Amino acid sequence: MNESELVTAIAEHASVTKEGAQKMFSAITGSITDAVARDEAVTVDGLGTFQKRHRPETTNTVTFTAGKTLRASLH
The missing domain is CATH 1.10.1220 (Arc Repressor Mutant)
Known part of the structure; x- marks a missing residue:
């Protein structure tokens, strides 16, 4: 989509x-x-969390960790 x-x-x-x-x-x-x-994490219940990761050896990156509801919908 x-x-x-x-x-x-x-x-x-x-x-x-x-x-x-x-x-x-x-x-x-x-x-x-x-x-x-x-540098604030954004959490949407059930969907997941967006946050900046600091990596000294590389550039900063944004990660997304899937929430419980989203993960459950994948099965």
Whole structure:
């Protein structure tokens, strides 16, 4: 699923326009990006956690650890 498909799915699930869903998507991704850039972990219950990892030998990286609900849905 790409971004456009995800925005369409959000619009359908939330009963909003695609434009409204795009604004929601942008707000969510922007908020996650800003928080991780400030070295804050972002945890969405059931989905997972985004966080910056500091690696002295390489550049910093962002990791995503899947939450319990997401992991359970894969089986």
